[in-house]
Amino acid sequence: xxxxxxxxxxxxxxxxxxxxxxxxxxxxxxxxxxxxxxxxxxxxxxxxxxxxxxxxxxxxxxxxxxxxxxxxxxxxxxxxxxxxxxxxxxxxxxxxxxxxxxxxxxxxxxxxxxxxxxxxxxxxxxxxxxxxxxxxxxxxxxxxxxxxxxxxxxxxxxxxxxxxxxxxxxxxxxxxxxxxxxxxxxxxxxxxxxxxxxxxxxxxxxxxxxxxxxxxxxxxxxxxxxxxxxxxxxxxxxxxxxxxxxxxxxxxxxxxxxxxxxxxxxxxxxxxxxxxxxxxxxxxxxxxxxxxxxxxxxxxxxxxxxxxxxxxxxxxxxxxxxxxxxxxxxxxxxxxxxxxxxxxxxxxxxxxxxxxxxxxxxxxxxxxxxxxxxxxxxxxxxxxxxxxxxxxxxxxxxxxxxxxxxxxxxxxxxxxxxxxxxxxxxxxxxxxxxxxxxxxxxxxxxxxxxxxxxxxxxxxxxxxxxxxxxxxxxxxxxxxxxxxxxxxxxxxxxxxxxxxxxx
Numbered sequence: 001x002x003x004x005x006x007x008x009x010x011x012x013x014x015x016x017x018x019x020x021x022x023x024x025x026x027x028x029x030x031x032x033x034x035x036x037x038x039x040x041x042x043x044x045x046x047x048x049x050x051x052x053x054x055x056x057x058x059x060x061x062x063x064x065x066x067x068x069x070x071x072x073x074x075x076x077x078x079x080x081x082x083x084x085x086x087x088x089x090x091x092x093x094x095x096x097x098x099x100x101x102x103x104x105x106x107x108x109x110x111x112x113x114x115x116x117x118x119x120x121x122x123x124x125x126x127x128x129x130x131x132x133x134x135x136x137x138x139x140x141x142x143x144x145x146x147x148x149x150x151x152x153x154x155x156x157x158x159x160x161x162x163x164x165x166x167x168x169x170x171x172x173x174x175x176x177x178x179x180x181x182x183x184x185x186x187x188x189x190x191x192x193x194x195x196x197x198x199x200x201x202x203x204x205x206x207x208x209x210x211x212x213x214x215x216x217x218x219x220x221x222x223x224x225x226x227x228x229x230x231x232x233x234x235x236x237x238x239x240x241x242x243x244x245x246x247x248x249x250x251x252x253x254x255x256x257x258x259x260x261x262x263x264x265x266x267x268x269x270x271x272x273x274x275x276x277x278x279x280x281x282x283x284x285x286x287x288x289x290x291x292x293x294x295x296x297x298x299x300x301x302x303x304x305x306x307x308x309x310x311x312x313x314x315x316x317x318x319x320x321x322x323x324x325x326x327x328x329x330x331x332x333x334x335x336x337x338x339x340x341x342x343x344x345x346x347x348x349x350x351x352x353x354x355x356x357x358x359x360x361x362x363x364x365x366x367x368x369x370x371x372x373x374x375x376x377x378x379x380x381x382x383x384x385x386x387x388x389x390x391x392x393x394x395x396x397x398x399x400x401x402x403x404x405x406x407x408x409x410x411x412x413x414x415x416x417x418x419x420x421x422x423x424x425x426x427x428x429x430x431x432x433x434x435x436x437x438x439x440x441x442x443x444x445x446x447x448x449x450x451x452x453x454x455x456x457x458x459x460x461x462x463x464x465x466x467x468x469x470x471x472x473x474x475x476x477x478x479x480x481x482x483x484x485x486x487x488x489x490x491x492x493x494x495x496x497x498x499x500x501x502x503x
Contacts, residue, residue: 003200003203004196004197004200007192007196007200008189008192008193008196011188011192011196012185012188012189012192015184015185015188016181016185019180019181019184019185020181023177023180023181026173026177027170027173027174027177030169030170030173031166031170034166034169034170035145035166038145038161038163038166039133039145039147041076041077041080041161042133042145042146042147042159042161043147044076045076045080045082045147045159045161046147046149046157046159049082049084049157049158049159050157052082052095053082053083053084053093053094053095053157054093076097076161077097077161077162077165078097078098078162079096079097079098079111079142079161079162079164080096080097080159080160080161080162081094081095081096081097081112081113081144081159081160081161082094082095082096082157082158082159082160083095083115083156083157083158083160084155084156084157085115085119085121085122085155085156085157085158086154086155087121087122087154087155088122089115089117089119089122089156092155094112096111096112111138111139111140111142112138112139113136113137113138113144113146113160114136114137114138114139115136115146115158116134116136119132119148119150119156119158120132120148120149120150120156121148121149121150121151121154121155121156121157122155122156130149130150131147131148131149131150132147132148133145133146133147133148134146134148135163136160142162142163142164143162143163143164143167144160144161144162144163145160145161145162145163146158146159146160147159147160199231200231202222202229202231202232202234202235203231205222205223205235206222206234206235206238209221209222209238209242213242213245218242218245218246218249219246220242221239221242222235222238222239222242223235258429258430261431262430262431266312266316266431270309270312273305273306273308273309273312274305274309276301276305277302277305277306277309280298280301280302280305281302283298284298312447315447315451316447318331318451318454319430319447319450319451319454322451322454322455322457322458323454330458331372331375332371332372332375332455332458332459333372334370334371334372334459335370335371335372335373336368336369336370336482337368337369337370337371337372337373337376338366338367338368339366339367339368339369339371339376339401339408339410339479340363340365340366340367340401341366342373342376342377342380343361343363343380343399343401343410344361344363345377346377346380346381346384346399347359347361347384347399349381349384350381350384350385350388350397353388354388354393356393356394357388357393357394357395357397358394358395358396358397359384359397359398359399360396360397360398360399361399361400361401362398362399362400362401362402363400363401363402364401364402364403367401367402367403367408367481368481368482369408369459369479369480369481369482370459370480370482371459371479372459375455375458375459376455376459378451378455379451379452379455379456379463379477380410380412380477382448382449382451382452383412383449383452383475383477384397384399384412385448386448386449386475387412387414387416390416390417391414391415391416391417392416395414395415395416396414396415397412397413397414398411398412398413398414399411399412399413400413403481406481407461407478407479407480407481408461408478408479408480408481409476409477409478409479410476410477410479411474411475411476412474412475412476413468413472413473413474413475414472414473414474415468415471415472416471416472416473417471418467418468418471418472418473419465419467419473420467421466421467424465424466424467424473425465427449427465428449428450428452428453428463428465429450430447430450431447431450432450449463449465449475452475452477456477456478456479459479459480460479460480461477461478461479461480462477462478463475463476463477463478464476464478
């Protein structure tokens with residue numbers, strides 16, 4: 001059964017139980033009230049019975065005397081029966097109030113109550129109470145409420161009032177309660193149906209959203225969703241979950257795309273040197289070994305291409321190890337190192353490799369970080385190599401190391417042709433090159449900057465690239481700072497004097 005059906009049935013059951021309980025309470029209260037009023041009339045009738053039955057001998061005949069408060073017809077309901085019986089239970093005198101006030105009803109025995117033999121004051125009621133109340137029926141099925149009292153001189157006097165009016169009132173009450181109960185349940189059922197349907201409508205929207213997502217529409221959401229209702233909060237939670245699922249699928253798709261592009265680029269980079277090696281081996285097989293000058297060229301080219309393959313494999317292996325989530329598999333060995341010293345060594349090595357290039361170092365003293373000096377040096381070498389490779393000879397390169405906002409930062413900026421902003425966002429992707437041609441004369445395989453970014457992330461930092469206005473580009477490595485103990489240091493020749501500070 002659906003939730004809507006269970007809620008509606010549960011509501012109807014609760015309302016039905018409440019209404020039936022109220023009906024029962026009203027019925028019992030009214031029944032008690034009506035029977036109490038009959039008992040009061042019986043008490044009043046018992047007070048008036050001696051005069052009505054003329055037990056004092058003041059009058060004779062079937063008609064009773066006039067009462068002080070009016071005639072019996074005005075005081076007691078029609079059908080009220082008065083009787084006087086002797087000790088043997090024989091009727092001495094009786095009187096029934098009718099609309100015609102005909103007095104004795106001995107000629108209508110079916111309307112007279114059927115009295116038991118053990119009435120108070122009779123011979124068969126020895127030791128019984130001098131007064132009793134009970135209900136009996138007449139010959140025509142009419143119920144009577146009877147009050148019987150024993151007389152001091154013997155015999156019984158009784159008053160019986162018919163319960164016809166009381167029973168009719170209670171039966172009418174039952175009919176009214178049945179009709180009201182049915183109407184209330186019908187109204188509650190209809191109202192509950194619309195209320196439950198409206199209240200659970202968000203669940204239908206949730207089901208529709210789930211169906212749309214199952215059909216492939218990951219952008220489907222539950223609307224409206226708010227935190228004012230339980231179902232609304234469920235919708236918000238589902239929307240949050242769906243957003244995370246959509247993000248996860250997008251990231252997965254992007255990861256798969258990067259993986260396919262990576263495999264394609266790696267295959268391309270490996271195929272080129274392997275094809276060259278195969279070609280030179282074929283040349284050697286066709287007779288180059290018999291010509292010394294060709295043999296030297298073939299061996300030199302095979303060695304060069306083999307070195308290229310080896311470097312590419314080493315870089316791929318390093319990137320794979322840097323990507324390991326398990327710290328025990330990472331090639332990074334952290335220790336307290338002076339970033340300024342590492343930068344200075346990398347700059348000196350770059351100057352030795354390219355003496356004609358102006359490489360300026362700006363440092364304000366030691367900058368202590370937790371890092372791997374070998375990998376940090378490799379990252380700086382890659383940045384400087386990138387600057388030498390993609391800028392004309394004589395272009396100025398400025399390297400600066402310092403602290404910004406409690407973060408160690410190394411900037412490598414050049415005044416070369418620069419890079420467009422759209423490429424600056426992707427230069428750290430693996431095998432990505434601004435020049436999509438695969439010429440060896442225009443760069444490496446496209447892993448140098450990827451290794452820089454991976455090393456920075458492995459140290460808890462990041463690598464960024466941004467164009468410099470009006471021309472040039474600046475690469476930056478940011479690392480978490482351990483401490484800064486700046487000292488006064490003499491600048492290297494040709495670098496200008498370093499800023500002096502103490503902390």
